[in-house]
Structure formats: structure tokens, C-alpha cells
Amino acid sequence: TQLLEQSPQFLSIQEGENLTVYCNSSSVFSSLQWYRQEPGEGPVLLVTVVTGGEVKKLKRLTFQFGDARKDSSLHITAAQPGDTGLYLCAGASPSNSGYALNFGKGTSLLVTP
Amino acid sequence: ETGVTQTPRHLVMGMTNKKSLKCEQHLGHNAMYWYKQSAKKPLELMFVYNFKEQTENNSVPSRFSPECPNSSHLFLHLHTLQPEDSALYLCASSQEARPNYGYTFGSGTRLTVV
Numbered sequence: 001t002q003l004l005e006q007s008p009q010f011l012s013i014q015e016g017e018n019l020t021v022y023c024n025s026s027s028v029f030s031s032l033q034w035y036r037q038e039p040g041e042g043p044v045l046l047v048t049v050v051t052g053g054e055v056k057k058l059k060r061l062t063f064q065f066g067d068a069r070k071d072s073s074l075h076i077t078a079a080q081p082g083d084t085g086l087y088l089c090a091g092a093s094p095s096n097s098g099y100a101l102n103f104g105k106g107t108s109l110l111v112t113p
Numbered sequence: 114e115t116g117v118t119q120t121p122r123h124l125v126m127g128m129t130n131k132k133s134l135k136c137e138q139h140l141g142h143n144a145m146y147w148y149k150q151s152a153k154k155p156l157e158l159m160f161v162y163n164f165k166e167q168t169e170n171n172s173v174p175s176r177f178s179p180e181c182p183n184s185s186h187l188f189l190h191l192h193t194l195q196p197e198d199s200a201l202y203l204c205a206s207s208q209e210a211r212p213n214y215g216y217t218f219g220s221g222t223r224l225t226v227v
Contacts, residue, residue: 004155029212030212030213031212031213033215033216035216035218040220041220041221042117042119042203042205042218042219042220042221043156043203043216043218044218045215045216045217048213048215050212050213088156090156090216092212092213093212099210099211099212100158100161100169100210101158101216102155102158103148103155103156104155105153105154105155106155
């Protein structure tokens with residue numbers, strides 16, 4: 001299993017602030033995905049990045065894949081209470097079944113009005 | 114009905130009970146997964162089924178027994194569990210077991226073993 005370290009573990013900010021969360025590994029991944037999980041629900045896919053250096057934007061969310069495909073960041077501009085949740089990164093690596101996703105522990109984000 | 118549906122949402126069982134978790138997807142996906150989510154731990158991959166064939170068993174104890182009768186349904190049979198098996202069990206599916214395909218997760222079954 002290839003480990004993904006996410007930081008910070010917890011983040012509490014006020015509405016309107018900007019923030020960045022990080023996902024780091026010593027391993028190279030074929031692709032990396034970000035998910036958001038709300039309490040009592042399963043994770044929901046936000047984005048998949050594949051190419052080193054790739055940047056993808058989803059409204060106020062900006063995702064970047066590191067040049068070496070070992071790390072990624074998620075930047076949120078002007079955070080809103082609806083952004084509250086657990087942000088998980090997951091790296092795809094070869095496995096017996098072809099590929100499997102390995103998840104980090106997540107960053108728990110709380111945005112207060 | 115769309116997405117991935119898991120039943121039951123909550124389950125409390127004794128250590129000597131036998132129960133089953135059910136997962137159903139109507140997305141036409143060919144790969145299905147069981148994950149375990151415990152507090153302060155990353156999601157742990159338990160089993161992978163690709164085109165109905167089990168292709169991964171991630172050193173899961175035999176008290177967990179998966180079954181995939183067709184590409185739309187996945188079960189997790191439970192027997193003689195331990196209190197440390199209490200967790201959120203998540204089912205997911207993807208088009209194929211390939212790196213660029215995102216997973217669609219169900220809402221999970223919150224399992225408590227007493």
C-alpha cells in the first residue's frame with residue numbers, strides 16, 4: 001500500500017477566506033483523485049488529475065498535480081459553509097486487479113458563517 | 114434509481130450473529146469495491162470485483178465474506194465479528210478497475226458490533 005499524507009488534518013476558517021490543503025506521497029501515481037465526504041454519506045468525486053503539472057478548476061476549487069506525480073494540492077477561494085466536509089485524496093497504483101485507489105486520512109474542513 | 118445504494122444504513126449486531134450488507138448499482142459499471150472506514154484511519158480497501166470476478170482480497174479476515182452474483186450487486190456477509198470491526202462500510206463502483214475512472218460511492222452501512 002502506497003501512503004498518502006494529507007495536511008492539515010483539521011482546518012476551521014470563516015466564510016470568505018481562502019485555503020489550501022495538501023496531499024503528499026513518496027510514490028508516483030498514475031492518477032490522483034479528490035473526493036469530498038459529508039457526515040453520514042459516502043465520498044463524492046470532485047476531480048481526477050492525470051498529467052504531471054496539470055491544473056484543473058471546478059468553480060472556486062483549483063486542483064494541481066505535482067510535476068513528479070507524487071503530490072497534489074486543493075485550493076479553495078472564498079470558502080462557503082457548503083464547502084464544509086472531509087476532503088480525501090486518493091492515488092491510483094497497480095494492484096492484482098489492475099489498479100486500486102489508496103486513500104489519505106483526509107482534511108476535515110469547517111467553514112463558519 | 115441511479116447511483117450506488119447500500120442497505121441497511123445502520124446495523125447493530127452481536128458477535129455471534131450472521132448478517133449481510135447489500136450494495137446495488139445501476140450505473141452499468143463493471144468494477145465494484147468494499148472499503149472499510151474507521152475513525153482516524155484512511156479508507157481501507159477490502160475487496161475488488163472486476164466483471165464479477167474477485168480480483169483482490171486485501172488480507173481481510175475470513176469472518177468477512179464477499180459475494181458478487183452479477184455486475185450490479187455486491188454483498189458482504191458477516192459472521193462472528195469482533196467489536197473492532199465496528200466501522201462505516203462503503204461500497205463503490207467504477208466503469209472499470211483502471212486508474213482514470215472515478216469511483217461512485219454509496220452512503221455506507223454504519224456497523225456496530227456489540
